[in-house]
Amino acid sequence: VGSIGGIRASTVLGAYAISKAADHHLTRCLAAEWGPKNVRVNAIAPGLIVTDFAKALWEDEKRRKEREAQTPLRRLGVPRDIGGIAVFLASEAAAFITGQVIVADGGVTV
DSSP states (O other), X not given: OOOGGGTSOOSSSHHHHHHHHHHHHHHHHHXXXXXXXXXXXXXXXXXXXXXXXXXXXXXXXXXXXXXXXXXXXXXXXXXXXXXXXXXXXXXXXXXXXXXXXXXXXXXXXX
């Protein structure tokens, strides 16, 4: 699991963003290396998801409303928004997908 932090610049969480960008590139490199062995490697890059990890970002009502207003779908993500993507990637329906980072952020990075 990556993050949209690996796609967007950050003036606050720079080291985190750099590590997620590295995760995204590792996904591509491993897909290229292991593809000939029929191993698929993909990642999911979530936006703000209502989890304990991100609690400081959604717990404050004012900050939450600001973030929702900046998100085209006008809501934060919930774990099931990411879980469905993981199930898809693990299924035969994704048998021809490798080296991809699937963004699930309610439209924040558009």
